[in-house]
Amino acid sequence: MGLYRKKESEVPVARTETEAYVLTRPARRLSPMIFASPHSGCDYSPDFLSQVVLDRRAIRSSEDAFVDRLFSDAPELGAPLLVARAPRAFLDLNRAADELDPGVIEGIARAPHNPRISSGLGVIPRVVAGGRAIYRGKLSLAEAEARLRRFWHPYHRALAGLIEEVRAEFGQAVLIDCHSMPHEAIEAHTRPGHLRPEVVLGDRYGATAGREVMDRVEAAFSAAGLRVGRNAPFAGAYVAQAYGRPSRGVHVVQVEIDRALYMDEVRVEPLAGFEGFRQLISGVVAELVQPPGVALAAE
Secondary structure, eight states: OOOOOOOSOSSOOEEEEOSSEEEEEOSSOOSSEEEEESSOOOOOOHHHHHHBSSOHHHHTTTSOTTHHHHTTTHHHHTOOEEEEOSOTTTOOTTSOTTOOOTTTBTTOOOOSOOHHHHTTOSSSOSEEGGGEEOBSSOBOHHHHHHHIIIIIHHHHHHHHHHHHHHHHHHSOEEEEEEEEEOHHHHHHHSOTTSOOOSEEEESTTTTSSOHHHHHHHHHHHHHTTOOEEESSSOOOOHHHHHHOBGGGTEEEEEEEEEGGGTEETTTTEEOTTHHHHHHHHHHHHHHHHSOTTOOOOOO
């Protein structure tokens, strides 16, 4: 297990809670790192659950369950953490606001081919993992717009504002967009004779993060004993595309962690060793947050 730096201060972190997100800021930012978890939201309202045809466990199959907990030490280690509250099955914050699916929203004209929309994974998803339909029928355009207004726009305003704050302070910003991946997805994309990656880093093949940044992120996960791959099968989606501008000092790395390392994917429950793995990820976070050249101290 990797070493991780002691907490800088006992001063409480600053926490902002809205219906769309929870933003926790460190007492003092130590570096340009930002952590965000757009898919770990688990506020399944009774109104939403009354609309769906899936049971509580099935509706959670697309959720990046517990990823927010894996990275929860980031603020105490010196970096802000932004966590979505709305579940991915309700609204996908890693999609553009205009990726509206006529298959699930009334009054939407068919647009040019978009593979995410065609597969039912637009900003208002039509299906969860395995292609299982979420709704009995279609949603009204007014409801879709209300979800965007209440959840998508506030989250992205917070994320954009945070990036600009950090860039103004440090001259650059590095966003780690935190996700999890189904174990079977990795198995299906691993070539025979090759070791299956446990973490996949996505920078859209160099478009959203500088090479030095990617190398440092990979080195931190590798030093923790995790097998790391790049861009396959997940190269980064909307957040990386929309915010990653290395030439302007904004780097975005999408991080996908194999769910089988810390959770029971069928029951959607943490494994017995969850806390140990969480501490392992905290060590990775500490390594990334710590300014280069400063030694880490054991807890």
